[in-house]
Structure formats: C-alpha cells, structure tokens
Amino acid sequence: xxxxxxxxxxxxxxxxxxxxxxxxxxxxxxxxxxxxxxxxxxxxxxxxxxxxxxxxxxxxxxxxxxxxxxxxxxxxxxxxxxxxxxxxxxxxxxxxxxxxxxxxxxxxxxxxxxxxxxxxxxxxxxxxxxxxxxxxxxxxxxxxxxxxxxxx
Numbered sequence: 001x002x003x004x005x006x007x008x009x010x011x012x013x014x015x016x017x018x019x020x021x022x023x024x025x026x027x028x029x030x031x032x033x034x035x036x037x038x039x040x041x042x043x044x045x046x047x048x049x050x051x052x053x054x055x056x057x058x059x060x061x062x063x064x065x066x067x068x069x070x071x072x073x074x075x076x077x078x079x080x081x082x083x084x085x086x087x088x089x090x091x092x093x094x095x096x097x098x099x100x101x102x103x104x105x106x107x108x109x110x111x112x113x114x115x116x117x118x119x120x121x122x123x124x125x126x127x128x129x130x131x132x133x134x135x136x137x138x139x140x141x142x143x144x145x146x147x148x149x150x151x152x
Contacts, residue, residue, distance in 0.1 A: 007130065009094030010077055013065040015115070017090070018097065018123070019133045023079045027093050030073035031056075040141045047076070047087055054078065056087040057139060064114045081139040088138060099123050104132060
C-alpha cells in the first residue's frame with residue numbers, strides 16, 4: 001500500500017481517528033437503521049443508501065467503548081472494505097487533513113489492544129494524535145468477542 005497523506009477524520013468517544021480518503025465513499029448525517037436479528041452487537045443495522053443496502057457498524061461497540069448517549073445520534077462514514085460498502089457509525093465528523101511529511105508511528109503500547117487491532121499506527125499532528133484506522137480490520141466483526149454468551 002502506498003503512503004497515504006490525506007485522511008477523513010472523525011471522533012469516537014473522544015478518540016481522534018482518520019481513514020484514508022481513498023477508502024471513503026461519503027459521510028452522512030444519521031440515517032434510519034433497520035435492525036438485523038441475531039447479528040453481532042457491533043452491527044447496529046442496515047441503511048438504505050440510495051437503493052444500496054449498507055451494513056452499519058457502531059465503532060464504539062466494535063472498540064469496546066461506552067455506548068453513546070441515547071439523545072446523541074451517530075454520523076455515518078461510508079467506507080469501502082473488502083469489496084463491500086460499510087457504514088462506520090461515529091460520534092462526529094472532522095475535516096479531511098493532509099499529513100504529507102509526517103511519519104506513521106506504531107500505536108503506543110498503552111492503547112487498548114482492541115484499538116491497536118484496528119489501526120495502522122498514529123500520526124503526531126501539531127495539536128493532537130491521529131489514530132489511523134484500517135477500515136478492513138474495523139469492519140471485521142468476526143474478531144469481536146460476543147458479550148451475550150451462548151453457542152453459535
């Protein structure tokens with residue numbers, strides 16, 4: 001993969017993430033969700049994106065973070081992952097930023113392992129740290145431990 005320099009940024013529980021612009025199809029305000037019975041907890045439902053059915057995955061749940069307040073509606077970052085289109089539900093959308101000249105560094109050891117599992121690394125920005133999200137790994141809910149118990 002070539003060195004990425006432009007990232008679409010967003011926040012999840014105060015964490016500042018970025019995903020390469022080449023992976024992002026679009027960003028949208030909250031969309032009505034249709035529940036999917038027996039889906040993993042991180043799968044919040046399906047959205048109808050101009051006739052295309054898209055799975056909506058809650059990054060808070062995927063990363064083991066506390067749930068969003070009931071009155072706070074998530075935003076959608078629509079990404080292409082493994083030939084599919086997936087909506088990542090995030091708290092707020094940032095800007096597209098250019099990180100040319102910055103060196104991607106490994107995530108610090110004190111970052112929770114579930115977050116480390118979905119990031120390529122971190123970029124030190126002048127006023128913050130950008131966690132560079134791997135859209136494919138973030139969208140892979142098969143690795144998320146089930147919290148409901150039982151047998152598959």
